[in-house]
Amino acid sequence: MTLEAKERRLGWGLVAPALVWTGAFFVLPFVAMLALSFAHMEGRTVVHGFGAGNYVRAFTDWTMVKALVNSLEITVLVTVVSVVLAYPLAAIIAFRVPARWQRLALLMAVLPFWTSYVVRSYSWLLVLGQNGVVNKTLLGLGLIAEPLEIASTRTATVIGFVHFFVMLLTLTIYANLIQLSPNYMRAAQDLGAGRWQTFRHVVLPLTLPGVVTGAFLTFVLCIGDYITPQILGGNAELTLPQLIMLQMGRSGNFPLASALSVVLMGVVTLAYFLSARWLRLDRL
């Protein structure tokens, strides 16, 4: 056996576990789900076949379309707000906090990750409620006369999501910022650029891959999340994952749930292609 053949065999041997894992736990289930999405229900029985009825319904039934629109609106809003909040936080940690304290600062930033996602969501419900911390504080300060309706609204869902994703984005953006050589900024300033110009023309373009990577992860995790809208949104409006859960858990309509899941996956794939130009997963 030639050296090249040996290396090729070794390469396949090393990559095989990952291929098997992906095949068994992603490709096969996905193919099964795709096949199921073309089936339909007769009474309470799944009838296998090849029909596009579930997809037609997904894009013509107003309830389904609205769920998709709700998901997209919430996800885009959460992603934008999270980036806007996480970038300065990451920059402060990377450039303003002394190196020896940066690890502690990052730890503080991700500390909320240590609590259960569900518990955190219910905690937000208590914070944002009519008798919660926010309303009591605002009432106590005399800033409002009546409690604000925050819990069980889209605002509550967005706040819960942003709290979670700012942590994630801070990490990804920080990882990019810390790799940025200070010489770039020094060179820009030597050439007469002000702070804003340096940021706009040097720092931001160089850290854009990290921002887009974090934003993409935020988009993917947010649009597929079911817990936060369920708990904090108070079912005031349905998102696509909630609709999928309703079809599975309550209706037992697995074909429609599968079709909606494929649609959700299509949206994520589209987001990937839109951001692929800047996407640098190796920057994580």
Place this chain on the structure above:
Amino acid sequence: MVLTSRLPLTAVALLALASPSFGQELNALVWCDHTDPSLVAPFEEKFGVKVNLKEYEGTAAGMAILDQSQPGDWDVLVIDAVDVGRAVEAGKLAEIPADQLPTADFFPELVMPANNTVDGKTYAVTEKFGYNTISYDKTKVDPADMQDMAALTGGKYDGRIGIYDYYLPVLGLVALGQGVNTADINAETLPALKEPLMKLRAASKQVSDVVSAQTALATGEVDIVVGGGEWLTAVLAADNPNLDWTIPKQGGLRWAQSIGVVAGTTQPDLALEFVKYIVSPEGQARLATASCYWGMPANAKAGDALTPEQKTVLRWDEQPEFLKRAQLYPIPDAATDTAMQDMWTEMLNQ
């Protein structure tokens, strides 16, 4: 050709992982109240077995789990009493000897032979019941208003109402509000319920699950929960005695859960012993006050094992009157069920 329902492979794999093992273990597919350790502990101790409990929500989900399991995987099933016939029809429940069940001690309305027996054979026994009606904070709403369902959509309580997120009882309540008996909900009568349902939704602040509904009522986020009842407020009673519930003049819904032995169990005797333990006065008292939610025991003799305080919270003495005014859950056929769920989904996304 009609093929049997099959879940995607991942779901099968997950179910396989969730499926119990054999041996000196009893495997029960249950509702969350059975997962209270104090409920199964005496049985485990007496018979020297381990009881594995898997919680599920909604008959469709329970049936799906059974569909994907092998015969013998499960020994005991807790199911909505109105769905026992459906489970029997699907071959999921085994016959149990009626003469070994203490139904003579039950509240008469809770024996429910029309639901628990099929063709004269007993397949399940009622274990717990309660009401889906109206829960409220009596310091924030006028209790007299809660006697009339029309008050909910009259404008006075707009934005202060929570709706329990379960289509069957709430649509049942809406039907009662329209003068339609729950047994008469079908393809013809259902469309007329849409407008009042949407009106109720417009007056409400949220539609939420058990925990969220409890949280909302306890924190003052909402003052009324439609579809609530003792199961919602009883666990909060100690901390907040202002929470109350009532059955309005139009009536309320009676929920009931049954327990049976799963067809194909490899240990039918042990499974039957578990069923007998659950419907015994001791088991009933523990089940009635289980941590997930409280509810009335079907066996009236459980009253001897409950404290006066517990009986007060359960409204023990008022049961005869409540039972008269409550109707059973709707039992829709498959098409009506789908239509009801579609209406519910539309309401959620209103």
